[in-house]
Amino acid sequence: MLLPRLFFFSMIALALASGVALAAPAKPNGQANKPAATKPNICSITLNSKDELETFKAEIGEKNANFIELTDLSDDEDGAPNAAASEDDEKSSAPWLRKACRKGIRCDVLLVSGHFGGTFFGESGLSLSMEELESSACDKRCDGILQNPKEVYLFGCNTLAGKKQDHRSPEEYRRVLRADGFTTEQAEQIVAFRYSPIGDAFGDRMRRVFQKTPRIYGFDSVGPSGKNVRPLLKNYFKSIKGKDYYTLKNLQNLDEATNGALAAALRVTAFTQAAGAKELQREQIPACFLNNDKVAFFHKLNWVNSALNSDKSFSYLPAINDWLMQLDRNKHQWTDKEFDVIEPVQMNTKLRDSLSGVVAKRDSAILGMQMKVLTFMNFFGWVLDRDYAVKAEQLLVGDLNQDFDLERKDQICSYAQNNSLRIKMTAAMIPEARWSDPEFISMLRCVSGFEASLMEKAATVYAATDVKAPVHEPLRVLLANLRIPETSAPRYYQILFPQGDQLLTKSQSMLLCEGTLYSASNAMWQVPGLNPAHLENADYLKRTGCYIKYNRNVVKTLLQQARLSLQHTRAVIQGVQLAATKDPTFTLDDQSQMELLDLTLTLDADSLNSASTAWAGVRNISPQLRARVHQELEQLATKPSSHLGQILDAILTGREKTEITYCDRTQRNVQIALDHGHWSNTMIMLDNIALNCWDAPTFKARLNVELLKSQFLRVIGFINALAEKDIEDELTRSEISPTSALPMMQATGVQLANVKSIMSLASLNARAGMGRQGLALKEKDIASMISPQNLAAEALRILPGTSSGLRDQTISLLGARAIESASVNALLEQLVRTNFKRKEFPHMELMALGRQDPRKASEFVVQHMIHFVRDKEATLPSFPGMFDEVRSPLISLVKKGLREKTIPEEAMTRFLSAYAGSMRDFARARSYLQAFGREFTSPKIQSAVRDAIMQVNESEGECREYPRACWSPEGEE
Secondary structure (H helix, E strand, C coil): CCECCCCCCCCCCCCCCCCCCCCCCCCCCCCCCCCCCCCCEEEEEECCCCHHHHHHHHHHCCCCCEEEEHHHCCCCCCCCCCHHHHHHHHHCCCHHHHHHHHCCCCCCEEEEECEECCEEECCCCCEEEHHHHHHHHCCHHHHHHHCCCCEEEEECCCCCCCCCCCCCCHHHHHHHHHHCCCCHHHHHHHHHHHHCCCCCCHHHHHHHHCCCCCEEEEECCCCCCHHHHHHHHHHHHHHCCCCCCCCHHHHHCCCCCCCHHHHHHCCCCCEEEECCCCCCCHHHCHHHHHCCCCCCHHHHHHHHHHHHCCCCHHHHHHHHHHHHHHHHHCCCCCCHHHHHHHHHHHHCHHHHHHHHHHCCCCCHHHHHHHHHHHHHHHHCCCCCHHHHHHHHHHHHHCCCCCCCCHHHHHHHHHHHHHCCCEECCCHHHCCHHHHHCHHHHHHHHHHECCCHHHHHHHHHHHHCCCCCCCCHHHHHHHHHCCCCCHHHHHHHHHHHCCCCCCCCCHHHHHHHCCCCCCCCCCCCEECCCCCHHHCCCHHHHHHHCCCEECCHHHHHHHHHHHHHCHHHHHHHHHHHHHHHHHCCCCCCCHHHHHHHHHHHHCCCHHHHHHHHHHHHCCCCCCHHHHHHHHHHHHHHCCCCCCHHHHHHHHHHHCCCCCCCCHHHHHHHHHHHHHHCCCHHHHHHHHHHHHHHHHCCHHHHCCCCHHHHHHHHHHHHHHHHCCCHHHHHHHHHHHCCCCCCHHHHHHHHCCCCCCHHHHHHHHHHHHHHCCCCCCCCCCHHHHHCCCCHHHHHHHHHHHCCCCCCHHHHHHHHHHHHCCCCCHHHHHHHHHHHHHCCCCCCCCHHHHHHHHHHCHHHHHHHHHHHHHHCCCCCCCCCCCCCCCCCCCCCCHHHHHHHHHHCCCCCHHHHHHHHHHHHHHCCCHHHHHHHHHHHHHHCCCHHHHHHHHHHHHHHHHHHHHHHHCHHHCCCCHHHC
């Protein structure tokens, strides 16, 4: 059976024939008058060759016409994004056309250049489909582009083609389109519109898009390339030279008469000319009518009934079905009254028989349309459900006795995947020859769901196929992606690997161990035991365990083997790991847990990670094991830090609930480690306390906070005793990453006495920042852990000295915390002034001064703006919050300088750019910049304002596209 049933024809719209009339609503009032134009607007949509546009520019002259390239237009003039416009653009395949429509552009001539096959496309990477043009023609905002032109040039093959076949067969045309980059389904759709009786011809569709254009030029077969058409167009312009043809007055007087000069110049091509379908109003075009929310639903249904019972029913099918498909996407619930309106369509035997002819025989050129016609017939009851699946299989797959090639496979897969189709095929339906046909097997993967006989046949063929055979990989992919039900899994395993006590072959391993089918939720094959002879082979357990269920009996066997031979230790751990990860019900009895712990204590570093995973799956830790682990951890506290200690700690804390004595025992072990001089082990245990005890109120109440503070200070003392160059090496060697411990230490209120201790804290913080979560403490958090008095005293002692790590750390602390010390402020001001004349401005010192004395720092920034105004390499110095008018007087000082003309206007480009780059409240930034532009109206400042607004818009776009990369500057704190 073919599921799900879908409506078809993604193409939009077709014309209204006489006899099926649609009422036209009253026209809206005219728009306000605009100043009269003095020269014509020649609009262009250049998707491929620029030869045509360049010829028009050269021959007419840019002084005689306004040339407007629609694909290059930006959005609203002030650059501010419009939410409604953005949503409109997202729904469109050509958002640049929607933008042009919103701008109200009016074209007198329109040039469209690109390859065409139902869609204009080319080297630009942009495209413009027939459906997009028709949809835009329903939008009154696009009238200036699609209805106002007096001439439309459609440079592309078949742009005004009819249904009559040219020198190419439909199949040949389909192959040409595929070679041009169209998908299989797109190519079939284009061929169907070009040659089949369903839908209207491109020429008729273009006439409705450019409804009021008297002269539409195009080609009814192959069109010339841009390179070849250039000399022909030059001949055309030569023939009309001196006739003022492209003046506004002449263009407005053009009628539907043939452009003889153009026809003569292009006589060696398939040139043709048409006029817009002015006899139709917009609301009478089916696509516009059916998608008009103001038209009553029953009115639409009545028209559908009339249209499908008219002699032009084939022309209306795409537009009607597009509307039906939209209803289906919107989950429209049909009522009996609604069905009653279109019920007469079921009685239309002429339409039924005509459509039956379309699907009578598989035609690869229009396969997609045939499938859609079949679905349409099923909807109206012309093809019964029992016949529908059989016919769908015949059309989609075709004759199974014929070999499959890559193109046939791609065609079937493309349609099946794009329409979510699945066909239930059995092994009996497939000739034996197809099982050695790799393209056929790949096709099965696209269209077939699980079927028991199909699975058994595919598995049997795969098991007997050499790994180098062409059909091997397609069979593996097919089987690996089958959703095999639990009831069929044993048979599947039995076919692929009948003996569970042997090593897997390469072919078996590729399928059983490298696929995505097997997980804890899938049935596993339970076997009574393992083959001890293979336990020394690491691949045996690794590969066998990917599909065999490791129950407790199997694990006991493994543990017994480990007691007999230590060389099996790693294999045992690996086996328990597999059992724990594959089986959610896996448990170990008390004796096995103790034996597993004994094994864990003997493992080398490489095997401990496997042990960690194994223990994570042991869900029933016994009291005896807990006590034993605590004893081992107490012993380890007397030694340097080790990976084993972390594994044992995880055994206790990896359960659903940590035992209440864990925090007491661990804090005691911290003291033991410190007494033995193992500060790195101490930090690891403090991190465990923070992670498992600090945030749990019941456990936190048992902690001795004063003891924690003293323990942390002792760790800092150990680090202080190390040489500065040795600190990083020691931290790296001990693998410390105190992500949780440092915030806990800050929360306890620990205060450090000097900058040296702060540097040790910063080193620990840097180690914590090497993980994915970033730094554990921010700069301001670190600065809060030294008192203002101590920081001031340290600053007065350290800053006058030469450059050093201590000096840099002190300046960094002053940049993060205000301490209100006039002596420190004076010292910072002196440091900034000393280095003021350098291009490489002392930014760290200025940031510190900005935190301590924002006014003085602002004065330095203004002086820098004036001094380096003409130096393009200089950058504007900054400090935290300098653009915050509450915290900093910088903006008011700059405005004052502009009014008093002490600050050159040239300096504003750099200043406003820095402002734009620092802000992440984009609406506020735009509002401020626009207000700045209203206050200062000189051309230089206006230019700087526009550039800054553009910078804000670009930043906003980047933040929208990459939110994680959108940092928030400290200036907006």
